[in-house]
Amino acid sequence: MSTNRRTLRRSGSLPTSRTVRIVILGQAAVGKTAMAVRFITKRFIGEYDPTLETIYRHEVAINGDVVHFEILDTAGQEEDALLIEEKIRWGDGFLIVYSVTDRCSFDEVMRLCFLVNHIHSGGGSGGGAGRRGGGSSNGHEPPPMLIVANKKDLEYDRMVTAEDGESLSRGLKVPLREISARDSWEETAGAFHALYADVAQQLDASPPSFRRRAVSKLMEKIPRIHSGSALGAAGRSFSFGSFRDFLPE
Template sequence: MSSSFALSRSLRRTGSFPSARTVRIVILGQAAVGKTALAVRFITKRFIGEYDPTLETIYRHEVTIGGEAVIFEILDTAGQEEDALMVEEKIKWGDAFVIVYSVTDRCSFDEVMRLCFLVNHIHAAGGRRSGEPPPILIVANKKDLEFDRMVTPEDGETLSRGLKLPLREISVRDGWEETAAVFHALYSHVLQVLHSSPPSFRRRTGSRMMDKIPRIHSNSALTSTGRSFSFGSFRDLLPD
């Protein structure tokens, strides 16, 4: 079975939950830390190691968690320098955030604190009524590359305690379960916010900037035309 066919079948497998709760998750982090691999691993249960680092995509994935239908809208950001207004729009769009660094890249680790501050600052300025920060989970990826490690588990734990944010050290390459656990844990945090202070969790409005980002629906028949696609560019997954 070709890898392209296997992924397309996986993308088409899930059903539709019209009454499901929709949660918008933004994945942030420097380039090459594994943001796209994290999202695609969660959706397809497959690991793909190479992507076009300049692409940004919103994945729409429908699952059942604890007997409840959930729709994840996952924004995979490029992780490159860009216009401050666009960064702000992306953060305003999100309900919850995954901030990723690679244990093999000290610079990506050092970037986590700035990104956490940015998310909290923009949401606070946007008037979250509860006064609490939005749900954020830090992910330390590539723990399988132990011989290339530049950030120790203790470094991650110190950062987690300092920021008062949960951290999970995982290998997207080695395991689907711990990858899925990231999104399930973040969803649980979102539910806590909903139950404790519903007015603070309001649906983020769209914007023209966000509407320009390509969207991929995991339950869409994206390959109905019979065309193949490569993993070098996820533009090939988009309908004509």
């Protein structure tokens, strides 16, 4: 059956199109925004306003499918529990990011993974009102997550070994990728593509009733930037100073 689908696509049939929501979590300064912008623009920009939260919209073809990414770049600072809960409920999949040069950001990964699992299993202040109702309490798998160890290019500043990361990955049963957002677009894009594959598999296996989209006033307030509109004809970069012009008043 899958061979026939591939044959039909090559002969000119319409590809599958889906929207996938990715939430990037992690402490400040681990490279969350740099990863998102690197994936979208193939450019690396090192400095951003650490308090700015944005939802990037980006379309890309993956294995013949048209994927509409909505990527929530969180600020990574301490915030009200209800706010982080709304953001986690919004997502289909999660990139949990730490920097190999920052031990504290590594120590935060376990808490974030448990928080995502707890909220999607019906925990949190919203009770069982999660969008897909997932989690072990309802007999569903935890939401797709990928741990990303960023800044592997800064080997002389490394405070978290590759073995530390692998041990954490095995303990949490969450896959891990070490990348350098600065040095490699391929590694950065590979993390997003790998998470998308897990999200697509879970969504395809979920009953339609578990695919409801959350409607949240909080999420509607977060600025949205489409990759095409922000680049523009002049190839404007996604540095904070330039894309600030695209944010609503």
